[in-house]
Amino acid sequence: MADSPVIRWPLVYERLHAHFGAQDWWPAQSPFEVMVGAILTQNTAWRNVELAIAALRAADALAVFAILHMAEGDLAQLLRPAGYFRVKAKRLRALCAFLVAQGVAEDPGQLGRGQDPAVLRQDLLRVHGVGEETADAILLYALDAPVLVVDAYTRRIGKRLGLLPEKASYGEIQSAIAAEIPVNLAVLNELHALLVQLGKEHCRPRPRCELCPLLSLCPHAYA
DNA sequence: ACCCAGGGTCATA
DNA sequence: TATGACCATGGG
Numbered sequence: 001m002a003d004s005p006v007i008r009w010p011l012v013y014e015r016l017h018a019h020f021g022a023q024d025w026w027p028a029q030s031p032f033e034v035m036v037g038a039i040l041t042q043n044t045a046w047r048n049v050e051l052a053i054a055a056l057r058a059a060d061a062l063a064v065f066a067i068l069h070m071a072e073g074d075l076a077q078l079l080r081p082a083g084y085f086r087v088k089a090k091r092l093r094a095l096c097a098f099l100v101a102q103g104v105a106e107d108p109g110q111l112g113r114g115q116d117p118a119v120l121r122q123d124l125l126r127v128h129g130v131g132e133e134t135a136d137a138i139l140l141y142a143l144d145a146p147v148l149v150v151d152a153y154t155r156r157i158g159k160r161l162g163l164l165p166e167k168a169s170y171g172e173i174q175s176a177i178a179a180e181i182p183v184n185l186a187v188l189n190e191l192h193a194l195l196v197q198l199g200k201e202h203c204r205p206r207p208r209c210e211l212c213p214l215l216s217l218c219p220h221a222y223a
Numbered sequence: 224a225c226c227c228a229g230g231g232t233c234a235t236a
Numbered sequence: 237t238a239t240g241a242c243c244a245t246g247g248g
Contacts, residue, residue, distance in 0.1 A: 042230040048246055049229085083228085083245040091231085131231050151229050196229050204227070 007161050009180040013187070016194035023193035026141035031109035032099075033062060034142035038134045039091050040082045051081035064096045064105040091129025098127045109142065117145040132170045140192070146185045148174045149192040153199030160203070 027046075028034045033053065040049040055078040056062045061070060076089035096105070102123075104110045112120035117139055124135040132150070139145040150173045158164035164173055181187055 038229085041228085043228065044230085044244090045228040045246070047228090048244095051246085081245060084230095084243045085245080087231085087243050129231065133230065137229080149229085153229070192229085199229080206226085 007163065009163060009177050009191075012157075012161065012163075013181060013191055013194065016198055017190060020194055020197050023190060023197060025189055025193040026137075028141075030062075031111075031142040032064065035095060035099075035108060035138050036062065036092060038137040038141070039095060039129060040079065040088055042084070042088070042129075042134065044083050048082050052079045052085075055079070055081065064099050064108065067092055067096045068100070087129075094128040095130065098123075112139075112143055112145075117143075117147065120145075121147070140185075140188060144185060146183055146188055148178055148183070148188050150174055150177075151192070151196065153195050153203060154192070156203050156205070157195055157199060160207075 026034045026037065028037055036056070037049055037053060040052055053062070059078055061067055061075070061078060067075060072089050072093060075092065076085045079085040079088050079092075082088060099105050099108050099111065102111055120143075121135050121139060124130050124138060125132070130138075136147045136149045139147045140149055150170050154177075155164065155168075155173065158173065158177070159166060164176060168176070177191075181191065
């Protein structure tokens, strides 16, 4: 407690990886399923997303044209378990329309192939329902682009460890973390997945444990 | 009966 | 540019 060593991002990564092991993200069977999951998991527990994706699969609706050919109301019903189902039905359709416009409806994993990831990111951000985190999740986990995904857990954990300022934009957080870690596909993939894993288990908005058992180098982090 | 979840949009100031 | 309301189900 008295002389707690300074935790930096590389140490966070090492400790989490040592404890949880490789996360092997994203939990999906195809790039398109990653994209769908990225929309559905917005402010929603992954458990509920799984139920909705299972419903889509059971309805043979886990494909671009299948979704676009369905009535939006019917799509929404399949999405009920994921919450915000009317909103997400509209967002999924917008994403699918975008994939058609980009000519990758039959093979969404080809989106942005041979294109600058920064340019593709801008295009994704214009799609209704795709914000910065969703765009980056798609870039990283569906398209293998080396970008850093910043989510609520990243901010919360980073701030409690004193690694991020209270007020920081999405881009500022990306830069702050990227300045300390190797910016490559494998590390970026693992880091976000590990932070989510830690967040799920130990990092509620209102902290309940006084000492995080995994990041015990920082006793006050979760007080 | 709360609290929370792997955000984003839109109206308003 | 920065808040706040709104979207909704399922688990702890």
